Amino acid sequence: MTTPYTSTAKGFHWVMALLIFGMLALGFYMADLPLSPQKLQLYSWHKWAGVTVFFLVWLRLLWRLTHRPPAHPPGMAKLQQGAAHAGHFALYVLMIGIPVSGWLMSSAKGFQTVWFGVLPLPDLLGRDKVLGQQLADLHSALNIGFVVLIGVHLAAAVLHHLLYKDDILRRMLPGRSPPNT
């Protein structure tokens, strides 16, 4: 078996995976609800969690850029390596871009984002109904793209495990990890 990911890398991966899974489910669910206090509450929670993901992804990137991940399994084709890099790069872009689009959308719609009701994020855009709707459409399109990409990510992990019989999946699972370097 090649080296597994460190427990820090695993922690980032799984905490964010859970958060993002919840966020996607909540986001798609709440958007179609009729207006109610519960809906407003869910929107606030969604925004708080989104800001949390946004902060976490920067910490994760900082970690990623200062720590080499385990090498690809021996014999992995160049094309597959490239696809893996491109896929992971796109996941990072979306993990940053989606919260930003949500934040800007909130600003344009005139609802400031205040993290946990305590830390206000500046409104970078003034209130503008048309722009608000465009950003809402963008936020939604990016999320649909995100769901597709996560599907590809999961499929790739399963494919590697079952078809290529390498340890791509196992090395990210909880369990034995090398110490942080």
Place this chain on the structure above:
Amino acid sequence: MSHFFKICYPPVLALATTLALATSAHAAPYQAVQMDKSRVGFSFKQMGVSVDGRFAKFTPQISFDPAKPEQTKASIEIDLASIDTGSDEADQEVVGKSWFNTSAFPKALFVAKQVKQTAPHVFEVLGTLTIKGRARDIKVAMKHTPQGAQGLLSGSFALQRADYALGEGMWSKFDVVANDIQVSFQLTAIAGK
């Protein structure tokens, strides 16, 4: 002539300005409101976050002389369906039964009962605000800012939405939409009708 005017112009202008200001201070009472330079807005806290909006249509009727505030006659009628909360679904929700119920109570009405001066350019306005068939006495501090022949009358006050049964049923708790609603107004008052 032009030479004479050039020399005299600054003092003449200063004199003219002084006269204009002096005159405006003792101008005829304000009798009308310039609607395109006037605004009635509100703000409230939703999940702890301040949200604001405004009413596009309102009808003020004023007769206000800053020198004789006790003779003030003022009322303002607000077309509640003209609300702009910033979101279409909220605009639709607040005209419904649990909020304004505009089909039964289309207008909010404020009528001033007593106005007195409390400081230079500051007046205390006592009056009755009626929303959704509920009348409550309120007190508003109003600032008068002379602007030539016009005057900006501005102020704000907090109302408790529960006093007017705004937000019944599922909205009646204050955890998501706070009870306090800050109402603000800026009216550009003019002398003529």
